[in-house]
Amino acid sequence: MYIQDIIDELEQFAPSALKEDFDNVGLLIGDAQHEAKGVLITLDITEKIMDEAIERGCNLIVSHHPIMLSGVKRINGRNATERIIIKAIQNNISIYASHTNTDSVLNGVSGKMCEKLGLENCKILSPKKESLLKLVTFVPEEHADKVREAIFNAGAGKIGNYDACSYNTIGEGTFRAGDDTNPYVGEKGKLHSEKEVRVETILPTYLKGRVVKALLKAHPYEEVAYDLYPLANEWPTVGIGMVGELPEEIDEATFLNRLKNIFKVGCVRYTPILNKPIKRVALCGGSGSFLLGKAIVEKADAFVTGDFKYHQFADAEDQILVADIGHFESEQYTKEVFFEILTKKFSNFAIHLSNVNTNPVNYL
Numbered sequence: 001m002y003i004q005d006i007i008d009e010l011e012q013f014a015p016s017a018l019k020e021d022f023d024n025v026g027l028l029i030g031d032a033q034h035e036a037k038g039v040l041i042t043l044d045i046t047e048k049i050m051d052e053a054i055e056r057g058c059n060l061i062v063s064h065h066p067i068m069l070s071g072v073k074r075i076n077g078r079n080a081t082e083r084i085i086i087k088a089i090q091n092n093i094s095i096y097a098s099h100t101n102t103d104s105v106l107n108g109v110s111g112k113m114c115e116k117l118g119l120e121n122c123k124i125l126s127p128k129k130e131s132l133l134k135l136v137t138f139v140p141e142e143h144a145d146k147v148r149e150a151i152f153n154a155g156a157g158k159i160g161n162y163d164a165c166s167y168n169t170i171g172e173g174t175f176r177a178g179d180d181t182n183p184y185v186g187e188k189g190k191l192h193s194e195k196e197v198r199v200e201t202i203l204p205t206y207l208k209g210r211v212v213k214a215l216l217k218a219h220p221y222e223e224v225a226y227d228l229y230p231l232a233n234e235w236p237t238v239g240i241g242m243v244g245e246l247p248e249e250i251d252e253a254t255f256l257n258r259l260k261n262i263f264k265v266g267c268v269r270y271t272p273i274l275n276k277p278i279k280r281v282a283l284c285g286g287s288g289s290f291l292l293g294k295a296i297v298e299k300a301d302a303f304v305t306g307d308f309k310y311h312q313f314a315d316a317e318d319q320i321l322v323a324d325i326g327h328f329e330s331e332q333y334t335k336e337v338f339f340e341i342l343t344k345k346f347s348n349f350a351i352h353l354s355n356v357n358t359n360p361v362n363y364l
């Protein structure tokens with residue numbers, strides 16, 4: 001088994017293409033064609049994590065936070081990042097990061113928080129925008145099935161839990177083949193009309209290359225007519241944060257204590273108690289304060305995230321209970337997300353959850 005096989009599994013769950021623009025994900029150090037000997041899963045990479053990987057014989061570290069977010073211009077060992085890079089290369093350890101792409105999928109960072117809190121009817125809090133395309137193509141009737149199948153297999157036609165979604169209308173295509181052609185139907189120099197199906201479907205922008213390639217391969221014509229339109233639709237199954245409901249409403253103090261226990265928080269920081277029961281909960285792993293407005297629009301009773309600043313607490317304006325449970329605490333179960341994906345696929349392989357606490361924050 002190769003490191004690539006492990007990466008393929010993680011990419012299938014949370015494609016790197018779903019990352020935010022500022023982010024740096026994927027295989028950051030190492031060679032995917034090396035044999036995999038063991039995987040260590042962690043939220044952050046510290047020097048202790050490197051030692052743990054070496055001790056446990058793991059040559060791949062899967063982390064949530066990337067070791068290199070912005071450019072590293074020299075590697076002299078002057079800071080932890082540089083020393084980690086040196087140690088990784090010297091010990092043939094590959095490093096793979098799945099960060100905002102794992103934030104963006106339904107069962108990712110925030111989805112895991114929903115699971116821990118027992119939330120139901122969960123959906124994405126802030127769906128991704130401007131990342132879907134409409135594909136329209138025109139196919140001779142007897143080839144429509146084959147073309148549809150090819151583009152669906154390449155990733156087109158998925159809407160929520162439905163796949164193979166398309167709309168098909170029968171019409172007539174016209175064309176005249178030029179001198180240097182080899183037309184599938186019709187004759188050179190003669191105007192031809194052909195009964196064709198207009199096939200319409202939807203696809204994520206990042207799959208454009210793959211889907212168009214599949215279309216061109218499956219379509220019988222020498223010149224394939226197709227249109228790609230950018231869509232203004234939101235992508236309901238991809239985006240940041242989640243919102244869901246507790247099975248039963250509970251009072252605010254019970255809710256805050258539940259957060260403290262489930263997320264093992266040294267100190268929950270929260271906005272004034274509103275004496276309103278908590279049922280609908282919005283949340284976001286990591287630094288989610290920018291989603292407060294979305295949580296209010298979604299009529300959530302509480303918003304749970306990390307890294308809230310002093311003035312941002314005031315923005316709650318008694319409309320919602322904000323609970324800051326800490327960046328690390330909110331994301332700690334992301335390790336389980338990766339562990340579950342990999343152990344499900346590679347049940348007999350050495351996949352370890354790190355024992356090292358990488359939280360740099362302590363509470364008195």
Ligand SMILES: [Zn+2]
Nearest residue numbers: 286287327331
């Ligand atoms: Zn984070």
